[in-house]
Amino acid sequence: MSAPDAFSRPSELIYGLEDRPHFSAALFAALQHVLASFVGIITPTLIVGGALGLQSEVPYLVSMALFVSGLGTFVQARRFGPIGAGLLCLQGTSFAFLSVVLSAGFMVKNRGGGTDEILSTLFGVCFCAAFVEVLFSQCVGKLRKLITPVVTGTIITLMGLSLIKVAVMDMAGGFGAPDLGAPLNLGLAALVLLTIVVLNRFDRPLLRLGAIVIGLGVGFVAAWLLGKVDFAALPQVPAVSLPIPFKYGFSFDWLAFVPIAVIFLVTPLEAAGDLTANSMISRQPVSGPLYVKRIRSGLLADGLNSAMAAMFNSLPMVTFAQNNGVIQLTGVASRYVAYFIAAILVLLGLFPMIGAVLQLMPKPVLGGATLIMFGTVAVAGIKILAEAGLHRRNMLVTAISLGLGLGVAAVPEVLASLPPALHNILESPITVGAFSAILLNIFLPEDPDDGEHPFEPEASILEVLQDPEAHADAVPPARPVGNASH
Template identity: 80%
Template structure:
């Protein structure tokens, strides 16, 4: 689901329905190749761990911005996709370079910057989820009761399964919710398999099938995400190493992280070549390893082969494309909300003292403000307008600049930070022990 959902969202939002089956096939195909590269390890490329590679939700908002920009100037399907994949190809080499300087990158892109950007990613995608819940962008009956009921069924199923004590049900909550929603939609007559397109039995991967284009305006927001992506991937690889009982410090660990990030960047470039969105290491992978106790990279070889084979059959993508928008929207709401909460968690762990709160408040306010009132950019030159209409770009630039120029502060309890209720509660929970000697003196 994590591999194909970003492609489904992109195809639906940009009106690329005719290409979605092929794009889904390529997402599966490239995920298989990327997983094999990570596990097999070719020289300095690859972590040598069981790391499932897949298309990333982090890039959806900036890729949609690029697609809408090309579409607004009259670009057709080929121009939209050639620009998206051309931009992603060049931007991927940012991660390739940064993979060798991950320590220095952490000094510039601190947790307060990363958390702000990830929070903005999730919040900016909520509109997409709610639109799909209501029936999709082009729905004539937007907001109809049957659409809301389908989305509620999927959302409710995911919530219930996430609260059960069976680990496999919790891990598969989104898949089960989507499957149940799809089945109910079919019973309601909302899925018509007779409309499946006449597709070839197998898809042949064609490098840059839609052509190759580049646009600086579209490049900037994508490049911003590739600045953050290595830090997320480093955390996932560290967790994977820990669960797999591999070193998490020392030269072996550092070499593994650099090799894994280098593979991430090269896999993203390869994904663009084969008409797919950028690749990342899936964090969900760590939960499965911990649950099953299986961390052998030979399992990764099997999974990689399976994904490559599935990617050769476009009918799989065609069937998934028929999934009603409200079914997908119910799951999207959870997934995008989870992205936002992950950012908030990073911010909380970074410490929301006065300096960090100022950075977060201004950055998120600017990002969401531009998204809510795009007319504020009306007087800017068109090139700047197109760059800053992305909430991710605006928020990220604000966070990075403020983080550089606002001085670090000594964190101490100040008068306006004092919470009397919290202090009383602490005293009640941890009452002072009476001094026995003082008692005798009284």
């Protein structure tokens, strides 16, 4: 059975890529896409805002995250010249950048920077770094020796593992909470965790797709009944929030730029997997010139959408994978549905009260959900490593890189004697692990005795992009997780 057949059997398409569903069908399908992706879009902003003490700006930042996700989704589906994959693929803020964005934010905060300086630096650096992905999209096939599956898998695993500390801290009550580790906090987190796990075990696709949303809702109601939610603390926000380009200013810092730029080299590989899976489900080619053009256009849109997100005061964006499951569920692959998704997200983004209410969500409730999300990111990296082949050489690359990255995170004092500039760059575990994996992958020779690993794929995404004719039957592995990686 071919790969496309495997995807099409469970759910025959009712509307193909270029079909135009009637209004009610398109709206219903769009609402399911928004439901499946809503938490992934807003959660990174809630985490960054809470961790960096930016509570007064969180409602506006959440609004902008929804707004730019709508614009990015429209760009990907509509296509503007060479920009956009032309698929029903949803754009949203990425979990992959959380660790490096938090490191950059704390760097500015520790030197006395206020809210405006923190945000101007974050968005200024993300704007510039987004063009790393823009350049990557134009030469993606030529970089396969530099960014290989073992490098990608190592970095993604490190992302997930380094973020678990954030989730566990939230489960305990959040950094600086007076009741840190209280049984009530852990109980709320456990309730959310258990709800998500139970719903994921059901056979009904709608319950699985909405598991995180429902879990957060159950936790929020329970916390409210237990007196953990104070609606009197709801901040005063305007009825409508209009996007203001670089509202907090524009600043640039090389020390913050390097780690973020590294992640912009990795996320295109994840996005390529998601776009490939989307093409398969939509019954589009997954080899040949059209496929290669679609991937490059999609990655170019990813990079430009991230630059647009920074301009409109939001975190970098990436192509989500969650909506691939919604396409299978609904049988609707029409890219015109993305116009409805974009309109819904843009409208939601204009009302900051949504962000103000979400800001009241207790940290233990959020932590119960993000523990699963971050753990899933780590498992996605492990899956890529298994597919790459964990023979002796790759095990060395992975073991050393994970050891260095997690070691710096656990014992930051190891960098105490380094010059300040180098210390600030290497204090991010993602940067240390990424540089280690890339350098080892370049200079550590292949061992001919290792042979082919039984789980090694026939061709990586980059190999297919570089020479589509030589790999006409190869299908790149799709990323199993969405943005929870994203």
